[in-house]
Amino acid sequence: MLFNSYEFLFGFVPIVLLGAHFLAGRGQQRLGVAWLVGMSLFFYGWWNPAFLGLIVGSVVFNFLVGSYLARHRLARGARLTLLGGILVNLGAIGYFKYAGFLVSAAGHAIGTNWETSGIVLPLAISFFTFQQIAYLIDAYRGETEEDDLLNYFLFVTFFPQLIAGPIVHHREMLPQFLRRGATRLRPNHLAVGITIFAIGLFKKVIIADGMAGYATPVFAAADRGFALTFPEAWSGVLAYSFQIYFDFSGYSDMAIGLARLLGIRLPINFFSPYKADSIIEFWRRWHISLSRFLRDYLYIPLGGGRAGVPARYRNILITMLLGGLWHGAGWTFIVWGGAPRTLYLHQSRMAKC
Secondary structure, three states: OOOOOHHHHHHHHHHHHHHHHHHHHOOOHHHHHHHHHHHHHHHHHHHOHHHHHHHHHHHHHHHHHHHHHHHHOOOOOHHHHHHHHHHHHHHHHHHHHHHHHHHHHHHHHOOOOOOOOOOOOOOOHHHHHHHHHHHHHHHHHOOOOOOOHHHHHHHHHOHHHHOOOOOOOHHHHHHHHOOOOOOOOOHHHHHHHHHHHHHHHHHHHHHHHHHHHHHHHHHHHHHOOOOOOHHHHHHHHHHHHHHHHHHHHHHHHHHHHHHHHOOOOOOOOOOOHHHOOOHHHHHHHOOHHHHHHHHHHHHHHHOOOOOOHHHHHHHHHHHHHHHHHHOOOOHHHHHHHHHHHHHHHHHHHHHHO
């Protein structure tokens, strides 16, 4: 169920809003949370009900591990428990998202045509996996704690940010959900939410999908081996640049607008990166919540810039290469992740001169 589909706009959203408002108005906070969880799981299962078991299993597993870490973070085996929890999460995303790529790459390396088939990439697995890894680390650090499974379900599955982000923290979302009467419909929230959602919808449907009409034929022709002229090639590249820009920007706006309809404020996830004055600023503006995750849970734990300039550059390259690979399984994503980051390092050096 896409944000711009008729069934979502004229069926799902009104039902969710009315149900949440009705329960909040009668002080049924617990039922209100259950309502949002149930509707969020329905939203996820609309795509493929078979994967409901995956997300439910992931939520229950991480809740149990996180609860243990929050209560026993100083215990002898806490670090090992944290590592095990992270590895299970990475194992799931590695199998579904990267197994085919790794098998194919290994086959090419030894001259064998190895292929995998039948592995379907579950919807939003990158988002809900990274979000829960962050929760486990925060619980281990003593920065957050959750002893209610239903509340934790809502934190992970809340439908506005489940599919396309942002990657949010437990401590910034649960207090909003648990405010008294939090999801009652209020004119100011409705006005702001509808406005932001409408802007995002325009970006997605009119601009991004419109640009796809120019970009897709060009890339399809190149894939079939047709020789493109200089204007054709550049028109396709520029059209695709605007397509992905307004597609992600539109979904980010729609997510913020949908949450605001319910009185929930999501963090900004996309801040006009094409207006950036430098490579460094560009990556601070594009997918802000992913950059925050990579900084706080990978770059800084690797040592950040504390161990000298060479280690700092190494940590930046590792972090940002993985950031590129996060977007997809393929050598193009690795190159996309690494090449601009090399410029990032070069620009960082120049800035210090």
